[in-house]
Amino acid sequence: MTIDWTQAAARAAGIVDLWQGAGEPGGAIVLFDRDGIREAFSAGHASIEHGLPFTPATPNRYASISKHVLAIALLRAGIPLDRPLGHWLKELPSPLAGVELGRALDMTGGLPDMMEALWQQGVPFTATLSAEEIFALACRLPRLSAETGTEMAYSNTGWRLAQRVLEQETGRSYADIVAELGAAVGAGFRLPYDGAEILPGLATGYWREGESWKRGHYGLHFSASGGIAGSAEDLANWAGALLAGRGALAGMLERLTAPRHFADGAESVYRLGLVCNRLGGVDLVGHGGSLPGYRNHMLMAPALGVGVVVLTNREEEALWHAMTVMARLAGEALPEPATLTPGLFASEEGPFWAELGADSLGFMGGYERLFDDGAGGLRSFPAYLDIRLRQEDADTLAGTIGGQPRRLRRVAAGTQLDPRLVGRWRDADFGTEIEIGADGTALMPWPAGGSLTTLTPLPNGRALARLQHGPWLYRPCFWLEGETLRLGGHRARILRLERV
Incomplete structure (x- = not known):
């Protein structure tokens, strides 16, 4: 298969052109292969208030793209993924203590996400909380969100706890481990634990309210779940080394993407901090990242040895940008977007609901675009959540979401409060x-x-x-x-x- 760098570069350049407006935040798109960076594009501002441009060398917050780096550190340290979290963290209550480390990482552990658990108690994500304060709350969690192994439900908690396990077992700061791993392959990774920590050149995150841009703010402790900062060039150099299996990353991509299974034996697309997808005839591996004011995506085609990084300091979807560039790069057609009748849907019982858009599905707060699957059904190209549905009729959706069977009915207009x-x-x-x-x-x-x-x-x-x-x-x-x-x-x- 021929790699079309020219078409991919043209698409990337077209995307960043949209960020050229006066007073706009921006981002960078970098194309790379196993040997390093091939093309790089950027536009917009890293700091609107100071007029500083966003370049491929501008440090940004990676958000959840950070996760697979911790998985690599755990694998290199020889920490067994089949042991329960309570083996190391004696303070954890049951049943959290019984969740295997591997399930805590592949999102099938049923561990409640700490940020959402805090939200439900009136503590917003802008509140400043330290690692110890968040761990103290984790030690008070009375139950799991779901039975372990039954569904893929996104949660940062397993990654926060896994970082604690790694630091306890190695006696080292995870920030030092991250810097060491990155430096070995030419990536200037940093892990600030506090949002107030000064990082030279760090892009400010922005979100739009009406006609104006506002600075994003996140108060919780930055952890291995999404705390690494670095540039688009840094991430491309890292991902290229991961594709090539260079140095400390030898064999790691294969271990990160090895199949993970639900309790019933079905395979999950979510692995150890990476999501496995397929575009036409090409297998893809990647992950997204989102923090207030930052939206990013990293996408790789291991068999072709190529990839794309999209980093932005603006609240807009990054996965679609990465997909469109990768499609040009690999010479594959993009999936056909679904054409849907919007509406609110819910299961017969329980908290399971979804909002159908013209071409997307929001499930209990998780958002994914939907595409025709070529067989009369609908599927996501998951940033995180694997969705496979069929419309039984205009008012019924049935299939699997996050590996769990779901049947959702349209909520009738005029439904009254019980x-x-x-x-x-x-x-x-x-x-x-x-x-x-x-x-x-x-x-x-x-x-x-x-x-x-x-x-x-x-x-x-x-x-x-x-x-x-x-x-x-x-x-x-x-x-x-x-x-x-x-x-x-x-x-x-x-x-x-x-x-x-």
């Missing part, structure tokens, strides 16, 4: 209180002090809240389980509230 939801509710584990009014509103602990939100009713004793914080919209689901009111989203489903 009166059983009305009242004041309290969670005994955390003291979280929520009051639902007969007028269809809920007083949420958001942030501390409370915020009133209008609920979207779902059938069978359920409703969706709507909580906006900066660029991120959070829509947790209330659902009745007997006499208990549950609250949860895709990443955390641990609150159990009793009527006061």
Whole structure:
């Protein structure tokens, strides 16, 4: 197969041209192979307020692209992935302590995501919390979000805990390990633990509100789940070495992408910090990253020995940019976007709901574009979440989401709030209180002090809240389980509230 650098470069140049506007944040797109960087493009500002340009050498926050680096460090240290987290972290409560390290990393452990668990208690992601404060909360988590091995539900918690295991077992700071691994292949990686730490040249993250750009802010401790900072050039040099298996990265790509399975034996597309996909006849491996004001994607074609890095300091989807460049590079056609009738859908029971857009699906807070699968069905090209659905009729979607069978029905217009939801509710584990009014509103602990939100009713004793914080919209689901009111989203489903 011929690699078309010319077409790929033209596509990359066309994307960055869109970031050329005055006062716009920007980004960089770098094409690479096993030997290093082949093409690089950039535009826009790393700092709007200081007029500094975004270049391929500009440090940016990688966000969740960082994850596979920790997996490499764990594999190099010989830490067994089949042992439970409690083997090392004696403070963890059951059942978290019983989750195998490998499942904590491949997102099938059922571990509640710490940020979402905090949100549900009124602590926003802008709150400044240290690693020890977050670990202390993890040690109070009373239950898993789902039975281990049953579904792929994105959670950063396993990666936070795995970093603690690595540091405990090696006696070294993970920041030092990251810098050492990166330097060995010409990548200037840094891992700041605190968002207030000064990183020379770091691009400011931006998100748009109306006609103006605002700076993004993230207060939680930066961990191995998404804390590494570096440039597009750094990441391309690293990924090229990973493709080539150079030095400390010898054999690592194969180990990172080795099949991972659900408890029923089915294979998951999510591996150890990387997602496996296929574009036409080409197998792809990659991962995205998102923090307030930063959106990134890294995509590689191992058999071809090529890849693309897209780093931006603006809130816009990066996966599609990476896909379109990779399609030109590999000479493959892009999948046909789905044409859908928008609407709100929900399962018969439980917190499982989805919002169908014209060409996308938002599932419990996770967003993926949908494409025709060539066999009359719909599929995602997953940034994280593998979706495979069929429309049984205009009002019914059925298939698998995150490896779990789901059947979703369109929510009828005019659905009324179930009166059983009305009242004041309290969670005994955390003291979280929520009051639902007969007028269809809920007083949420958001942030501390409370915020009133209008609920979207779902059938069978359920409703969706709507909580906006900066660029991120959070829509947790209330659902009745007997006499208990549950609250949860895709990443955390641990609150159990009793009527006061």
